[in-house]
Amino acid sequence: MITIQNLDFSYGKSPVIKNLNWQLETGKIHGLVGLNGAGKSTLFNLIAGWLKPSNGTIMYNEIRLDRSICALMETNPQFYPMIKGQEYLDVFKLKNNQFDISAWNNIFKLPLNEVVDNYSTGMKKRLDLMGILAMNREILILDEPFNGLDFEAVRLVQQVLPLLASKGKTIIISSHIAESLTAVCNSISLLRNGEIGLQIRKDSFANLSEMIDLHGGIKTEDFPL
Amino acid sequence: MIRAVIKISGIHIQRYLRIINELGIFRVIFLLVIVAYVFKATLQPGMLVLQSMLVLSVVVQTHFTRKDFVLLNNLGLNTPVYFMLLYLLFISPFILLYLVWPDYKALGILISGTLLTTLFNRPFRKVRKIQLPSFRFIPAGSWEWRVGLRQYFPVFIAAYIIPAVLYQQDYLFAASVLLIAITSNAFLISHEPVNMLVTVKSSAVACFWYKVYLQCAFFTLFSLPLLISSLILYPEGIRPVLLLFINSLVVQAFAVSLKYAGFRPGEKTPYNMAIIFLLNFTFIIPALLPLPVIMAVIFGRKAISQLKLIAG
Numbered sequence: 001m002i003t004i005q006n007l008d009f010s011y012g013k014s015p016v017i018k019n020l021n022w023q024l025e026t027g028k029i030h031g032l033v034g035l036n037g038a039g040k041s042t043l044f045n046l047i048a049g050w051l052k053p054s055n056g057t058i059m060y061n062e063i064r065l066d067r068s069i070c071a072l073m074e075t076n077p078q079f080y081p082m083i084k085g086q087e088y089l090d091v092f093k094l095k096n097n098q099f100d101i102s103a104w105n106n107i108f109k110l111p112l113n114e115v116v117d118n119y120s121t122g123m124k125k126r127l128d129l130m131g132i133l134a135m136n137r138e139i140l141i142l143d144e145p146f147n148g149l150d151f152e153a154v155r156l157v158q159q160v161l162p163l164l165a166s167k168g169k170t171i172i173i174s175s176h177i178a179e180s181l182t183a184v185c186n187s188i189s190l191l192r193n194g195e196i197g198l199q200i201r202k203d204s205f206a207n208l209s210e211m212i213d214l215h216g217g218i219k220t221e222d223f224p225l
Numbered sequence: 226m227i228r229a230v231i232k233i234s235g236i237h238i239q240r241y242l243r244i245i246n247e248l249g250i251f252r253v254i255f256l257l258v259i260v261a262y263v264f265k266a267t268l269q270p271g272m273l274v275l276q277s278m279l280v281l282s283v284v285v286q287t288h289f290t291r292k293d294f295v296l297l298n299n300l301g302l303n304t305p306v307y308f309m310l311l312y313l314l315f316i317s318p319f320i321l322l323y324l325v326w327p328d329y330k331a332l333g334i335l336i337s338g339t340l341l342t343t344l345f346n347r348p349f350r351k352v353r354k355i356q357l358p359s360f361r362f363i364p365a366g367s368w369e370w371r372v373g374l375r376q377y378f379p380v381f382i383a384a385y386i387i388p389a390v391l392y393q394q395d396y397l398f399a400a401s402v403l404l405i406a407i408t409s410n411a412f413l414i415s416h417e418p419v420n421m422l423v424t425v426k427s428s429a430v431a432c433f434w435y436k437v438y439l440q441c442a443f444f445t446l447f448s449l450p451l452l453i454s455s456l457i458l459y460p461e462g463i464r465p466v467l468l469l470f471i472n473s474l475v476v477q478a479f480a481v482s483l484k485y486a487g488f489r490p491g492e493k494t495p496y497n498m499a500i501i502f503l504l505n506f507t508f509i510i511p512a513l514l515p516l517p518v519i520m521a522v523i524f525g526r527k528a529i530s531q532l533k534l535i536a537g
Contacts, residue, residue, distance in 0.1 A: 078491025
């Protein structure tokens with residue numbers, strides 16, 4: 001179980017995460033939705049240990065979560081300029097020699113001999129995901145993994161994530177499109193005003209939109225039409 | 226159009242001020258000293274042409290690396306007239322200077338070069354689609370060298386061929402070592418994403434020393450043929466060549482320290498090259514030789530603490 005308790009974080013004087021509490025079962029896929037600027041990426045950075053909270057704890061199976069068991073995929077993948085896809089993945093093989101690049105590339109279908117600068121947005125995203133998979137960490141944190149992907153690649157991600165969860169990986173993903181999360185997640189949480197406002201289990205996904213609307217979302221009568 | 230130019234110029238000035246603010250006081254002072262020195266050195270009869278060419282090069286570089294193609298197209302401003310007005314506004318102090326001095330040659334170069342530049346208002350594709358060479362013998366953890374050699378291998382070939390052909394000129398061996406040193410320093414201006422860095426070594430300190438080791442090892446490897454040739458052909462002149470090599474080796478370590486002291490994942494820090502470039506020449510004045518060592522130590526400590534903060 002990943003247990004986040006009383007988490008606080010601010011950028012200067014602007015608080016982003018405020019006394020956040022969140023519990024996530026291991027070996028499952030957890031979705032996170034929220035408005036732009038709600039603090040999803042900040043929360044992911046805090047869980048991955050890339051940022052330090054000003055207050056609160058993040059525990060993994062009752063011990064403090066160590067950043068070495070997390071892999072974070074950023075919304076906009078960054079690559080070293082002029083690096084080839086193969087070279088990028090070679091770096092991750094340094095720590096995980098078992099990772100079979102060509103077998104995975106049969107699925108991801110990337111021109112690994114081409115420099116990354118020539119890749120499309122979706123190809124960069126797929127390469128980034130391959131790197132994350134090659135890291136073979138216990139917790140995978142994917143910040144908007146569906147952004148910029150074509151429908152085939154979305155389907156590919158939707159197929160690979162449950163397989164990883166079945167191997168014991170805990171996956172936390174965010175998206176602005178609730179439908180892309182309902183297809184893969186075991187639970188979906190709503191981040192609002194710096195805290196988890198709502199956590200919905202898979203059996204209640206049918207009512208997801210209504211529940212988000214009830215929890216402070218925009219109502220149809222609010223539109224100035 | 227003029228209102229748009231003034232408005233966008235204001236935005237650009239504010240943007241540049243923010244960038245300068247981000248650089249920090251040390252880098253700003255250093256850059257100001259260089260700019261002031263270059264300006265003063267070129268403010269002499271006959272040198273204004275060189276100055277105008279330098280200003281023009283800044284305009285050309287800014288024009289071809291801009292990222293506002295879509296924005297300006299949407300606003301209907303991606304036209305030569307817009308760029309002419311914008312750039313003329315920015316270079317107007319120099320135009321006035323050349324008119325008052327007067328140096329019409331410098332004025333002509335600056336204005337004609339600027340106007341010519343504004344005619345190219347479509348973005349260039351930076352990367353060729355042809356198959357570029359891979360250097361698989363270099364370890365995966367040394368992505369700077371794998372990528373750097375791919376980009377700059379003609380420079381390395383030239384560094385070997387020129388002294389081989391003109392072997393009677395003894396200074397060419399030292400010049401080639403210097404060329405390799407500066408080129409390999411330039412490999413360090415691009416910063417990798419954090420995920421790559423954390424994969425190389427388990428701790429920040431180990432990672433830093435591994436990167437210093439790789440940079441120095443490959444620099445030595447690629448300089449060695451030139452050093453050996455120089456030793457065989459000109460044994461009496463080996464002392465300055467060795468001095469240059471040792472200085473460059475320390476600067477390699479400093480360049481790694483400087484990169485990680487101001488580590489910015491996924492970004493580029495080309496302005497670091499200004500100080501690195503100058504330090505490569507400290508071997509000319511022996512009294513300055515400890516400078517790269519001192520700076521490598523100072524920035525090395527900063528680099529380790531920065532890496533601890535970012536990569537754990």
